[in-house]
Structures are given as structure tokens and as C-alpha cells.
Amino acid sequence: MFSSWVVSVSVYGIISAIDSSNKLRLKWNVGENKLHNQKIPFSAQNIDPTKTYHFSTDHISYLEKGFVDDLDGTIDASQLEIKTFENVRILKIIGLTDFWKINANQKKTIHGLMSYLLSGLHEGNIPVLFGISGRPDNIEIFMGTFGSDVSRVEGNIITLKKTLNAFFEGISIKMQQFDDFNNLIKEFKQSGIVVSSPSYSGKISNQSPLDVTPQSKKNLELMGSSTEIDELLRGMYGENFCYLIYAIPVSNKEITAYNNMILKELRFLQESMLSHSATQNIRSPLGQTYEELLNNYLRSIKTAKRTGLWNSSIFLFTQSPETMNNLKAISKAVFGSNRTMNDRVQTLSLTGKLTKNGLIMNPPPTSPGQLQHPYAYMNTLNSNDLGVFINLPSQEMPGFSIKPYGRFKVSKQDTDDINITIGEILDRREKTHNCYKIPVGNLNKHGLIVGTTGSGKTNTLFFLLKDLWKKNKIPFLVIEPAKTEYRSLLFSEELKNDLKVFTLGDENTFPFRINPFEILDGVTVQTHIDLLKSVFNASFYMWGPLPHVLEQCLHEIYIDRGWNLASNTNRLGLHNGANPTLTDLYNKVDDVVDKLGYGKETTMEIKGSLKTRIDSMRIGGKGLMLDTRRTMPFETFLNKPTILELESLGDDDEKCFVMGLILTRMYEYYISKGTTEKVDLKHITVIEEAHRLLGTSQNDNPYVGNTRGKSVETFTNILAEIRAYGEGILISEQIPTKLAPDILKNTNLKIMHRIVAEDDRKAMSATMNILEQEALMVTTFSPGYAAVYSEGDTGAYYVKVPYSKIKATSSENKDYLIKNAMLDPIQDKKTLAPYEGCAKYCSNICQYKNLGRNVSRKRLFLPKIPYLILAMLDDAPSLPEILAQMAESGREEGELSKNAVGIGICALVHGLEYFFDQVSLRYQWSFEDREKIQSILLDFTIEMLKEYHKDPQQFSYESLDQEKMKEFNEYYQQICTGKQPTNLCGKICTENTCLYRYYLSKMLNDEEYKRRSIQLFDENDHLQWKQFYQKMIRELILPDISDDLIQKLGLCCILQTGFSKDISPLKIKILIENIIADYPDSTPDEENLI
Template sequence: MTPRDRNIWEEKIADLRRYDLDELDVRPVDASSLTSWPIPDMTFVRIDGVLRSWDIEREKNQQQNQPQQGQDQDPSKPPKRMYLSEDALTGLHSQKANLAFLVLGSKTGVKYYMGVQIPGDGTNGDGESSKMVSYDSLKSIMHSVYNGVDIASEPFDSEQLQEQVAPLARHCGLVTGIPALKSTAGDTIESEQIERLANGLQGHDFGFLVLAIPIPNHKVSKEEFLIVDQIQRAQENEDPEKKRRIKYYLELQDSYLKHIQLGTAVGMWLTGVYFFAADRSVFVRLQSLIRATYVDETSRPTPLRTHEIKGLGPHIQQFGLLRNKRSDEIFQELLEYKFLSPLSSRTLSAFVHLPKREMPGFRIRRSAEFSLAPIPPKDPTRTIAIGNILDRGMDTGNLYHIDVDALQKHTIVCGVTGGGKTNTCFYLLGQLWNYKIPFMVIEPAKSEYRHMMLMSETFKGVGQAFSLGDETVSPFRLNPFEIMKGVKVQTHLDALKSVFNASFEMYSPMPQVLEKALNEIYNVRGWDLVNNTNRRLPPGMMPGDPDCPSEIYPTMKDLYEIIDPVVESFGYSERIGPDVQAALKARIGSLLIGGKGQMLNTRRSIPPEALFKRPTVIELKMVSEDSEKSFLMGMLLVFLYEYREALGPHDNLQHVMLIEEAHRLLKNVPTAQSGDSANPAGKAVEFFTNMLAEIRSYGQGFIIADQIPNKLAPEALKNTNLKVMHRIVAVDDRDSMGGAMNLDDIQKRHATALGQGRALVYAEKMEQPFHLQIVFDKTKEVPPPETPAESDQVVRDAMKGLDIVGKFDRHLGCNFCLHRCDAAILDTAIPVADDPLFRQVYNRYVLSTLKDLTQLVHFRAQIIHEIQRVIGGRARSGNITGITWCVLTQATERYFERKGEENYWFYDQVREQHLRWLNLLKPAFQPTEVN
């Protein structure tokens, strides 16, 4: 039916249904007749992703193939709200913003751009450009609607995007009419309309552009009154021949009225929609996808149409709205433009929204809800910050603080490698020192903390770092058998036993033999284990006194040498006895090799005051065996506990110990003991976990850092107040931490998606954990040296003033030595001093010389000959003097120690005899002055 043949009602129906657009199929548009309004000064943002809450129930339903009930649209009613973008469009409409939404597909993925141009004088009154005003407004609205939306850091202008559009705008078309808001929530795989469009052309080059300008509210209201008036007139018409047409017209007008009424509430837009592609086949597919995605029975009163039009390219490239007016009769003022459609913010959201599912070029980040309102600290002047509070991934600008003294109740920091665990620990330690609270870091595998301790302005001049087992960098001295003043020897023995059992694999009867051996070495040194006294100390002197001789303490070598006689005393069979001897001596002997021997086989430890009153780092990476690392960590923990216990209880935080890879010591092993077998490892772990629970009363806090919380003893999780969980992937680890942090299933799942430097934090009195961003960056604070050699030199230079080797002599004779603890000399000398035949020769030499001093020089050649016999070709040229003196120093100490034990000499008497003999030897074997 041509327009001439239509009656008035048919004309009105044609106006609402836009039958004039159907003529484009037979009479194409002349490209030269197209005119457009370019939208000026557009500012675009690229949207790279959004945040989406974990919806476990929906995923379960999809996995079980049980679709949820979808949203059924009633054609006679306004479309239901479906997309969050409706809120953004409503907000932009209120600002009278001109809008562009651009989707660009390529082989690598799909990119989404949103652009606006907010009318004004070019500035916001503060001198800020209109570009930045538009950028900030758009970001603000997008963040309010899509919490956690990922927007590119820099805005784009129209020219930048026109360069990307131009190559694609070879085959172009436009969309007219009202799109349907179609839900796929009833399907097993839910998807949004825009992502169905993008998924259908994934890997192809295409474009989809939506341009919209706000229609003033007064025009929309005028259209509303006009429709009401037209409906009333139609209802008053009683022409029976046109009754069916009038009824259809009224149905269309009713749909249009609801469309306009919705627009008066949420905003109305004059909209132009383009689609384009460089390849003809892609363009055809895009056109069919648009119709499949946006057409259904709810596209009323104007159905959605797609049109291929030649000559659209230049208009698309300049973001122009076609302003060609209709040539046929119109009855609705908002339908005056041939290629533009009046759409409410709700219907426009069918075109302008973001995907719900991830695709190449668009990232979906998952989120969960966490606490946002922290409990105020008790003392606001004495707090440390943990990080910035996040709300669904976005920084709220509020810091989460915790009372400094809350760290007295211990902390655990966990997370996989690269999650930010060490960075968090750096941040906590730096703030602790602001309150002059010292700490110790035990670092088993890396050397990350040394740079903070020795190079940062915060710790320069007070921090110290020790490289355990590496005598060439920063030597350390620790005698596990030394007892602090105020500590009972039996208590220390029990702790020693627990450290050995926790560190080394012990099978029955090794723990029983070890326990007896530990008791024996103290008995030999004159200790009364019941009364906590030493019978070989002079009257009036007590263990731990400043002038107490170091000889009262056993050494690791003493323990090694006493194993054989102790095993023999048990009377084991020929099969069991040697096995026990070999196993125990292998474990203890490993602690006497190389740098470990120089560190542990010593009389005196570095004083606890020197270790626990300054920021200190203990590095264990040069100790390769895990069991040996565990032993050293355990001994440091024991000494700390004894030191704090001796100082007494304290209400405020006095010291913090940070243990990296704490599972080496606090292992997750059964602590129960059956009636048939012993469980030394379990009992040892129980000893340390009990120590953690008790030590807090002395003002001591612990920070336990570990990658795998499931490897930790459960008590280590339970007995910590502050819990900081960085990214964790494994289900069992998330369950372990989640149970201790009151996490629900969604929050536990979110732990797998935490970005670097982000963490879930929980402490006492919380109902829910916080999601935080740690604001500290350790690499900016202290850039590490470029090479390990440079790093070692930094430590060496910083620590040389302590002179550990000079101050902590292994033997009394070291005071006369020109080669203090030269590793090559020491390693060569030890086997000689331990050689049974050499011991016999040297003992005879001492006895004969003490009877006749002329024998001192007479038998000198024989002593040197015996030394050379044992070492063979191992002596380096020019070092025989150093080796000889080192051998004599060790052999002399052993000789006079045995004499003192046999004759019950006081230690000052032994020392007097020992020093007298060294002065006799010196001229013959070491012609130097005493230092």
C-alpha cells in the first residue's frame, strides 16, 4: 500500500511503525544527500574490564544443568530493567552529556570505549580543561555503577579513535528502531547482548558505534501530552469501518506512550547506531547478529531494522549523527529524523553496556564483600598501618590501623610467591622501628631483608645482618649449650632436646640416647642439674655472672665425642648400637662442618642484648640442609624465650621476631603419642607452639610468614591475632586460613584472585575480614645491589666493626694466632687434633716437658713431623706455622680440660695452667707477641 492509498489511521500507524524505512530496500539512499552533526570535543575512556561478585549458587546451577528462571518481557508493558549501564546513562543525561559507545573488534580481542562531551565553557571553574572534566565525570559515573571497573589510565580524544575506525569503515550500515532487551538468564550459559555480538565475531575486524544526544525534558513531556491527546481522540472515534485499524493504532500508541513515559523518568536520547567492517563477509555476519540479538516482539512500536547504506564511512569517522529529516507525514515530533531513534536510557542500555563474561581484550575480575568500617584503635597515637581499605577492589582512601601492642598476640602473613608477603613484612617492621621496638628476622632461603636493614635511612647505623654459615660475609657465633643468667640448666636441656627432635629425624632409641648424652656433657663440665650450680666454679661465683669462665659450657664437639660411650652404656646389640651411634653422629657431625662448625662449636654466643635490642637479620641461605636450618631457627627461638623470660612479664610490646618459612620449625605433624611408639617430632612442635602461647606475656610478638599455611601446625594459626592472607591458590591452604579468619566460601574463593600487594586481613573483634592494598613498595624504599657480590660487600662493610672473629675466640690459644680462624688452616688442623695417635704423642710431650722444660724444643720436630704425617699434602706453602699453632691450640685445650675433669680443678685453675703452657709453647711454635 502506497502512502497515497492510506487513510489517516493507516498513516498514523505507518508513522509509528516507520514503514518509510522499508522503502530503503528498493530505493537506496543517495550518499550525497546524507548530512550529519559531528559531536565535537569527545573524550573517550577505554574500559578494559569490570569487577564481578562471585556467584557460587549460579555456577552450581549451571554445572548441574539447572537453569535459573529468566526474565520474560511483556510486550504490553515497559521493558524491565536489565543492565547497570542504565544508571550511568541516566546520570549522563542529567549532565546533558553527548554520548558515544564504540566497540572495536580485532584478531587479538575486543575493546570497549565510552566517550562523552559535556557542554560548557571549556573549564570547570578551577582551570581544568573540558577534556579532563569529561574524563573525570565519566570515570566517576562508571565507577559508581560498575564498582571496580578497570579504566585505562589515560583518556583518548576523537582523533585517536578515528584513526582506528577509518580502516574498518569500508562496508557500513545503521540500525533504526527500538531494540529488545533480551535476557539469556534461562540458558545454561548466561551472556549479555553486547558480548553475544562480540563473541559471534571473535577474531575478526569490525566496529559497532552508538551515538546519542540527550533530548530536553520539555520536549519529552510535550511528546507525552501529544500522545495522550492523540489516544483520547482515537478512542472518541466511532467509525465502525476503521475500528480494527484504530484498535491497532491505540495498541501502538500505548506502547509508545510507555516508552516516552519511561524516558521522562530515566532520560530520553536521540540515537544513531552504526555497524561496519572492512571485509564484506564479516559485515554480513555482523548485520545478521544484530538482528538476532536485538529483535523480538517487544520492539514496539517501531521495530528494529538494519540498513546497509553506501557513503556512511565519513560520517562514522567524524562521529556524526545523521540529521536527514523524513519526507513523509509525521505525527510524532520525536520521530522527525529519518535515521535517528528516540530511546530511553533503559532501551539504549541494550546497545550500551559491558560484557558479563570475560573475552579476549576484556577482563572480568571477581570480588567478594568485606568489612569496610574498622574498629577504632585504643590509642590512636600508637598504631601501625596495614594498608588501604578496598571496597570491591576500589581504594576507599581509608587506612586500616592496628594497635602496636596487638602484635604482642602474634601475626601470621601467608601467600604464594610474588603475592606481596615479604613486602608486607617490610612495611610492618619499618613502622615498628618508628616506635623504637626492635625485631629479629630469621630468613632461611633468601637475602632480601639485609638491604632494608643496612641501606635504608630508617635503619642505617642501627641495623645488623648475620650470614650464618658464611664466615666471609658476616660471621655469627652461637653456642647452643650456653645458659643465660636466670635460666635453669634442666629447663635449657629440655629445650635443647626439643630443638633436636623437631629438626632432625629421630627414630627410637635415638631420642633417649640423645637425652642422656646431653645430660652427660653438662655433668662432665661440673654441673649439678638439680641445684642449678657448677661445682667447678670458685666460691661465690654463679653461672651467668659477668666474669664466669666460658669453659663451664659444653660445645657441639663435646656432644659429638660423648655419643660413643653413651651408646655403649645402654648395652645395645651389635646391630642396634652401631646404627644408633652412626645416625646420631651423622646428625651432630653435620653441624661441625665448615662454617657451621666455626659458628656452633664455640664457647660463647653473641650476647642476647646485642641481638635482641637492635633490628637484626639472621640469614640461613648458606646452610643448605633443611634440618640444620630448623635447628638454628629453633635455638634462636629458645634463646629469645629464655632472654625474655629472664626479664619478666611486660604489658607492652617489647620485641618482635619474624620467622620466614616457619613451617620448617612449626610443622603440621600429629602431636598425639600412642602407647606403643614415641613421637619426638610431635612433642617438639607442641613445645614450640606452647612457647608461642606463653611468650606473649613477656611483651614478645611473633610474625610467622609462610607460603603454605597448611604445612604449619594448627596452633600457629589459632594462636595468632593478626592474620594477613595474600594470594593463595590451593584449596586446603584456603580452607586452613579461611577457618581461622571466618571467611565464607565466596571470600575464600576470592583469595585466589588477589593481586600483588593485596591481602585479606583479620584480627580480634572482627566479624568479617578486610580487603586491603598494602601501600608500601620495598623496591622503591631500598633498591637492592645489582649483583650478589655487591650485596655481600654491603653487608661486609656494615658489619666489620663488630669483629666477631676477634672477639669470640674458639680457644684460649687463638689469642696468640696470626691467622684467626682462617678457614683453610682450621679445616686442615681439626683432623690432626682429632687424630688418636697424635693425641698420644702430644700428651706425652706435655707430660715430659712439664717435668723437664728442656724437652720443649727437643721434641718440637717430632710434633711437627706428626702434624705433617696426618695432613700429608694438604698444607699450603707457608702455612705450616699457622696449621701447627692451630693444632696445638686445640690439643692443649683438650689436654687441660681432661686434667681439670679428672682432678676436679676449678675453672680458674684450669685456665691458669692452660695459659702457662701456651706461654711456654709460644716462643717455640709461634714467635709473636700476645695480642
């Protein structure tokens, strides 16, 4: 080791800033991405000419980050000061073309392109995130950006994507959720960091990283331009690991400041060394070494002035310590071997759990000299050096493809049929002035249009749909799961007066209504249940017993509604009320699962799984659309060009569910109209992103049924059968291999736009008679260009589809035009209303639905409805108080909406709909009776609600509408006649009526009542029974009802409790008779004795 040496020197104009410790310090503010120099105005007076400056090996050790060695290879994760970022957007990089082979004469390498890409991102001040996720069977590569401003991050990710496409020819990219990648990281148990500052090409020079010498060109051709990332991936092949980099640009101003700082440090050192050699007549080896290091840094910073400088944090993640040791060793070998480094490649294992990732902000230790590192564990790298760590593989790996770069048929014979044009045939990208045409009638054999995003699929469909309507008047239906591109057809001359647009789940433009459970005439209930089951299984992941439980629930909700599944009849009448709803299905889950006898944990899991899926479709706009009794007439969609936009449905499973409902509804509609033979093309349906519904499904477990695969098979069979009715299906898909194989095989017209993935090309090529070299060309297709194949062709044609999209207009104008175009498409306004009472009582349907629903579910609203009815039947004095409590339940929501009456009406419609829906099924009322009794009570309660809000202080018994109360009581008793479940009921209610059975649940479920009732049955003391139920009824039900009603309610409770506890009917009869006998003027009804 060198001994320390001392130099006394007088220095002028060397150091730009000196703090109290005579240390020049640099500090980066990552939040604003700025470098702050704490500058003191320089003058000769800043430096003491007589001061003695010390240099030692500590200076060299510090500059080489020797303080990392002191950690002995480990550091506690909790000691890292990590700055995280909420807004992160990433791209998954799926593959490349081997462009470096083609472009070798153009002096291009992967590393050079990545360095240039990073240089460009630096100029745009765009932070970079790079990650590799390795698994035993594949790798995933991600690149993205981050920051605090979400709008800027969104713009930056677009810039990054475009830049990648610009620099890496044929790169295949897709957007990825960062949470998916972040969750992968959290699974790892071991973590580490890399501290390094490498220099590319073996020595620091001013040569461009894109420059290729004759020897390096030969090496590239032999080695395939292998990158350090290739070596890292080969070394970690088959292991679970993750490699992650956060990098943030350093501003040009900061780079200049850093450059000047090193220059001044060098000047000071050199003058110090000159002074030392003058006195000692020797040149210090220590000073020379320090000078070489500073010169290396200076050359690196000069390169950074051209290419950009970055602060970066590099993380390593694995599952086991052994794998972490492998990853650390390989990282050092790959990034540090055979390279002159400013800093050595150093790796540290982290002890403890690393709970977050981002930029490591730990400050460095104090420097012994004038130059101080900005951060302890962050790496300051120019774009060339950072391009070593951030790069793409040049060799194919599982999960990352390297595709090669690559004449179609040109003579197409026209037919005498009515034809539709697809586009102009090209020969080697040159026009032939001939068009590719097919007979219009062939479209009922279906078509498949595939291609990556932006390849021209939508433009092709625009062109076909406009031509079909303009020349042939063939209507169409477009099911658009994402985006809202097709609505721009409203601006086309061909469609502007005829097109209808429905915004599914969006109530602000033009809403849509479809009841999944509605039965069409001519379709059996069992057929509909089977199709509906397929929709559920194709849309949602159904584990274990869920499909069977769901099927049981579906059967029971139809049985509850009066349907006989064998005879396809309904004993309660054919009415909208005969159609179940999603709410019925939701409520049925508990009953069915409880009866199946699963264990407690399994029962809870099944209930939670099913109810969560169902309930998600009952809220907001989805609930208005799906949780309804009525479906819009399907003729509305089949007689005119129509677009169904599903963009407002954010969940892919729910989009798939709605798409399945529409397809099955169309199929059932045609069935209801009757089978026909040899029907010409009558209608076209376009299904965008069909993989959601018609996706491929594999089941690797032979012991578990493939319910999704079976459901997809059902829908592919529907497509095969529906052509007999004159229906043609055009399927648009980005990734054809996501589709079920039958879709690829059984579609006649195939249009393949640009496809990058090899498996997709092969799948399509196999069904289009495309040769291998032709398939390779598909990856280079520009938007609007496609390979086209149909019946009778011996091969595919290279076709350019005319541009047919509509000039964009602001979304506000589009919505306005949609509303104008949809002035009155549905004559029956009840179709848009979720309940029967909405159209009658609500001036603006569903304006307050969410608030009204919330009020109706409150403790003083829905549970009060049974007591309201009991009070009306008994003419109880507490009736005004019950009405007032229900009205006051919506006070908070009324103040919020400035319309307390409107909220109250909505709550009453909600509450009474739900209440009578349950009660009517128990009483087995006909749907007409249920509708009438509900309407009478709604008239009464809404009138009383308005009366109450006029003057709450004056609302009293005299305010009640006695005529309405009388009408309700009479009709209620009428429809309750003949409903007594046992002969003993005649001891309680006269004239064979059953008035109270379903209104006593609160008392029957009360813990005190259940406990005491068992004791009383054992004691068989009718007087204690009488005292007990009188007390409970006044406390739990109504305090001021008549003694006669208390007696009837009490006896009804005894009767229900006795039968539920398997008490002897004779014992129950005697108990009831004894209680009745204890009341004055009571005589037994001999006709009802058992």
C-alpha cells in the first residue's frame, strides 16, 4: 500500500465551490430531476495558498466505491432509502426480427441502437424502467417509464413505444399492467443490488456504439451480435429470477457541471503533483493512478455530453440464496469481464425482505477529496454504458422470439354473382388495377379478419359494412368490446340516416337493456338455461363445483317463477314477471348452497365466488342494463345497421358475458321465427375481439371438466348453425391463436393483416394455403394491406383495402349526434325502466337509481314494509309514524340531490318491487295480482310521501287516504284467500285467508324468541305463551296494534315455530285452542279441527 503523502501548494482558479470541509459536493434532486451545485462564488481568496492538501489511497478507494467493499457483500434492506413511484407504465417486449443480419453493412448493432434509443429518451427527459422475469419455462422482458405526473407518464410510454418501433425493426410490443410484474417481484424471497459504472467496447473512446469495424462486423455475423443480456439469460436459463433497473436522466446542465468539476479537480491535482515533483524530484505513483481514474471519469462524462447521463438503480431477485449467488456471479462476469471500468462491478445481497423498489437514494459517505459521489448505491452511467445493462436479447429465448425477414397470387377470376369488393390486388407491393371480389352470398359462410393493433382490421370492416348497406341494403350489427371507432360511421354518407348506436353500460348516451333470463316464444326454458349456462362458463372462471351449483340455481329461479321445465308452461301466467333477474339469481345462491351440504369453508368459498361474480353485474350502469325484467325488441338491432359499444364495461369477463348474451339472444330469435332453407344473406354480425367469447381453451387436468372449452364449443356450433337463417358472422381478432380452432377452420373468407407472432402466422397460413416465404412477409405488412383467401382460391392474394375510416370528430359532438340519431327507437319506455313502476312514477327514469336503492335498503325503510301492511290491515294509529320514518330515511339523499320526493319515490319503487317480488312468489300470486297489489300500495305510499313533505309537522292519521287503504285491504285479502298452508290456520285467519305468514321473520329469527319458545313448548303453559308473544310483538313489530291482531300474529308465530321444530300438530292445536279460549268472545272453529 502507498503511504500517504503531503503537498503544500498555492492554487488559483481550480475549484469552483468549497464547503466548510473543503469538499465539493453534488446532490441530485430526483423528484425534479435537477442537479444542485451549492456554489460559492469563486475567487483566489477561496483557497488558502498556504494550506496543506492530503492525498492517499483513500481517494482512489472512494472513487472506485471501495466503501461498498466494507459491507462484505451484504446490506440490510431496511437501510436502503428507496424512492417509489405511483405512476408506472410498462411494455412487454415479445420479440424482434434479426435486423442486424440484414443491416450489417449499415453498421447497426443491437447495443448501438439501444444506446441511441436511451440517448433519445434522455433528450426527452423520459425515465426508463427495464425488467426481465425469468421462469423455468420462459422469460418475459419489460420496458417502461415512471414518474409523479400521470399524464406525463402516459405520454412518455407512448413515446417509448414509438421509439422502440423506430429503432428495432419488427419489434413486437404489447401493453402490460405493472401490477402484474410488480406482483412477480413480491414473490421472490431473496434480493440484491448491482453497483457499477461500466464502459462499453473495452476502452473508453469517442467511437460511436453503432460503428462496426471490419473485424467486429465479422464477429457480429458469426456470433449474432450477442449482448450481455444474452449471456445473462443463458447463465440463468431455467431459473426463477428477476432483473430490474430504474434509470432517470441527468440534465445537460448537471452533466456540464459534473464535467467542469472533474476538470477543476484534475487541474488542482496536476498542479499539486507538479509542486510535489519539484520538491521531491519524483513523480508520485499514487498521484498518477488518481489522475488516470479522473481522466477515465472525464472521458465518460464527455461521452455523456453527447449521449446523456443517467442515475440508475439495479435490482436482482431470486427465490433461494443459491440462485442469488449464481445471479450475482453471472452479473459480475457478464457486465465486468474484459472491460475497463470506472467503478468495479460490485454486487450486494440484501438481508431482510425488500418491500419496495425504485431509486435508491442513500447519500454516499464523506469523500476524502474534493470529488463526491451523488449517491451511495445508484450508478451514474452515460447512455452507452447504460445500454449494456438495458438491452434486448439477440438470440431467441422461450417467451422472446427472433423472427426472420421475407409472391402471392395475382389473378382472380370474377363471377356472375352479385359481388362485394375487398380491395385492390397487388403484385410485390405494386398495383395491378384488379380488385379482389367475392359473391355477397358467400358471407353467410362467415369471415375472419385478423391482424395486430393498427394493422387495418377496422378499416377493412368499415369498407365492407358501408358497401353492404349502400349497394345491397344488408343491415349489420357490430359488437365492439373496446374503443368506440364504429360510431364514426354516423358521419358517413352511406349510413348517417340509418345507423343506430347503443352504449352498453353507459346511461348518458343511449342505454341498452337485456335480461339474460328472458324466454322467447318458441324457445324452451331448458334450451335457454343450457345456453345461459354456456355464457356463464365461457365468461367467468368456474372452479370445482361452481358450474353445477350455478346450474342448480338457474333451474330453481325459473321454478320459483312458476315455470315447469318439462312442459315449458308457467302456472302463474306469461308475463314479464315470469322472467327471473340477476337479483333472483344472486338471492338464490345462498339457498342452493346451504342445501348441498358442503363444509363450512367450502360453502363460504362457493357463495363468495358466485355472488361476487353475479353482484358485480348488478351495480351501476351494468345493473340497469342487465338486472331488468325486459329486453329491447331484437328487431331493433336486425332491421337497421346497429352498433353495440361495450367500452364502458371495464371488466373483460363482463364484456364476454354480454357478448355471449347477445349471440345467444340472436340465435334464439332466429329459432323463434322458425327454420328456413337456402336463405340468402339477410344480416351481418361483426364480433370484435372475439377471443373473449370464442377463445381457445385447454384443460391439462383429465380429472377436471373443461367447462370453458365446452361452452366455447357451444358458441362455435351456434355460428355453424346460424348461417341457415341468412346470418353471416365476421370475426375480427388481433391474435388468431386466441380463437378456438373451429373458428379458423370454419370461416370462408379470411383476411390476414400484419401478424408478427409466428404461431399466429402458421395458424392462419395453414387455413389459407400460404407458403412459408409468403407467411414471413406478413410481418412487414403496412396498415391496410392484407393477405386474402376465400372459397375457390388456390392461394392467398396480397390486397390493399381502400381507406374507409371517417374523419374524427370530438366526442361531445359524437354523443350529441348519437342522441339525435336515436330520438325514439323504442316506443315502449318501460323497456328502459328497471321496474314496472318506474315508467309510471318517475319523470326521469333512473336519475336517482343508486340513491333510491340505497335508501330502500335502510333499516327504517325496507324492513318497515311488512309492518306498514300490518298497520294498514289493522288501521293502527302508528301508520303515520311508519310512513314518516320511511320518508325520513331518504332525508340525507334528498338534501344531496335537492329532490327528497324524487328520492323517496325511487326508494318506494325499489323497495316495494323487491318486497312484493319475494312475497308474491311465496304466496304464489299470479303476476297480474302481484302487479296490481303493488300498484295500489305504490299509489298510496307515494301520495302519502308527497303529503308528508308538504308539511311534516302536520302529517297525521287524518292525512291518510282512507279510500286507498280500503282498496288495498280488500284486494290484499282477496289474493290471500285460499293460501292457508295447514288446517290449523283456520283457527287464526277466517275465510281461508293467510294474511300474516311472511311478515313475522324478525320475531321468528330473534334469539330470545327462539330460545324461549323451545322452553314454552316443553312447559306447555298457554298463559305464559300468551304473555310472551304479546311482549315480543309489541317490542319487535308494532306497539299499538289491536289485541285481536296481536292474538293472530302470536298464534301464527306459534304455528310456524311448532312446525319448524317438529312439534306434534295435536299439541300445537291444543295450545292454540287454549290461547283462543282465554280471549273473550272466542269460540273454537269446529270445522277446522284436525
